[in-house]
Amino acid sequence: MRQAKQFIAIFFLVTVPALASVVAFNFYIDPYWMYGHSHSFNDHQVTVDEREQKTNQIFFQDFSYDTIILGSSRTTYINQNSFKGMKAYNYAVNNMSIREYDTFLKFAKENSDQKVRRVIIGMDFFKTSISESERPASLVNYEKKVHQPFYRIRSLMSLDLFKYSLRNFKMSKDNNVAELRVYDRSNVADAKVVSTEEAEKNTKEKIERFRDEFYGANYQYNPRYKEYLTIFKSRHTDVDFIIFTTPISAELFYAMVEEGHLDDYERWLRDIVDVFGGVYNFMYPNEVTLDLSNYFDGHHFYPHIGDRIAHRLLEGTDVQESSFGVYITKNNIDKHLREVKQLAK
Template sequence: MKYHNWIITVLLIILLPLLMIAGYNWYIDPLWNFNHAHQYNSVQIAFDERQQKTGHLTFHPEPYQALIMGSSRITYINQADFKNFNAYNYAVNNMLLSEYREYASYARKMNGQEFSYIIIGLDFFATNENVQDLNKFESPGYYIDLVGATGYRYKTLLSLDVLEYARKNHDLSKNKVKQNFTYDRTNVKRLDHISMAEKQVLIANNLDWYGDKVYNDYKYGPVRETFQQLVRDHPHTEFIVFTTPVSAPLYKLMMEKGLYPEYCRWITDSVEVFGEIYNFMNFNSITTNLDNYYDASHFYPEIGTLIAKRVTGNEQDKLPADFGIKVNQENLNKHLENIAQEAGIKP
């Protein structure tokens, strides 16, 4: 009898801490594997958007009408800003061209039906084949296999790493901390305004990094081929495509690095594959006003709202006429000529 009681005591000593860890991780849910929302998990740190959003799509099946894809710039666009669309924002930090197909196909599989629309924010930096070497994330297949493994979301409940993120999320939520780069439970990412002094430091750092890592060692990648494969993968889906509006200093740097021909090739490939695009990446009333930017690369969420309105035709409020020019085969050459003229380049 004493031995039996001793066994029970030992098991309780072992199991109780594990149950407490699992319960706490479930309650805060930093991996977005479950569906509950409350005041103590209202702030969520984005420690690996690929894992978190892939898990979210896997364990929250919902018939979305539209899929949004792109890099961190697009993560700050509220999916609810695409009015009349039930859209899911699958954008993640530094999403590259090579990742589009697998993530789009997986999202369709989890959706259980074709998307009516796939909305893509295109980044010029991603056309550089050499940025693949700068991407520190695993391939899409890694994350898809990870969340698809048997018992994945229950096994993660016992993870001490997950526990640490749960603790941080709990503290932020409990204390109502407004922290940039965090999400709420509806997949909306926070980016509050900072001072101009802080911004100028970030812009300088961005320009140094892009000038050294992205625009210095440049090789135009298989852009057209990637787009063509994506269209073939989703023959019954309408693509809504736009270029992301980097700030004027970063755009100017690209031109100064002699990449106007590659920029033209990118716009041309996009138009010829998708039929039309909205080009926000030029000198315009939004990109030349640094009040609209967190740094040289990322616009504030309210600019994302303007983008969503423009590309969906939901323009009850007047938008800047020069922000988001629709480019198709008919006006492509003229548009590129205008770009060259604005930048002081002889095409």
């Protein structure tokens, strides 16, 4: 009996301080973005689960924005502070589907202290296939999490989260962006700069993956794509929409063309224009996409290109011709597509 009591006492003497240390360190670094405090040892944050991290930030911290940015991982590299005259929040996350737009925007609108007046969306061509756009997807499971009792406390006890805290601590202490997507405490993403050789290698691998997984024989343009966009827009008639296409590298664009999807690309742009009235098109061979140094893998651009996208969007629809980003409507889409087809040759 005495040995059992000693064992229990020793167990608690060891376990409780260890658990308390994990909880304290996870709170100090805050890798799930639940508390919002900022200091020099947590100002570099790796992506754990962007859907959960950004939803936590919106729900548990002060949130007052008039503009919401949506899109995939490509759009995460656009600095929300680059939209001068707007109070924008970048709610883009890895692999976002068009069928997620609705619940993401709804959640942001419900939690913002000011009225959300506009939404900026970066759209990706590879998300037009049936396999990438037909699967139902929403934010519901993440919304349920933030309402669970003791959710924040239980998360702080996680040893998996502790590993992310250690990575954040090291990067912050070294003041070094050591991964391909690293956030600061203001939801601004950065990426480590890779060598030319590594960028070329990454691009080659991405092209092969896209040929096989996204552009290959299994690709089929989703005939309901336009319908899903129409439904989404009809549910949010109180906001203005600013739509743009994400600028993949010319090499990846040419791979899409070589796989025989130029007609699908044209259909995609026409569907977007029909639903939203216009779109800023960045996805074609131009001065940015032809320069591989603007990408770390031919698929994701560096943040300075995100700044250029924001600048172009702020120029507005009157500037239809540009060296980077053409605003297309029903009036000029035929002309633009003829030019793109010529560039694709």
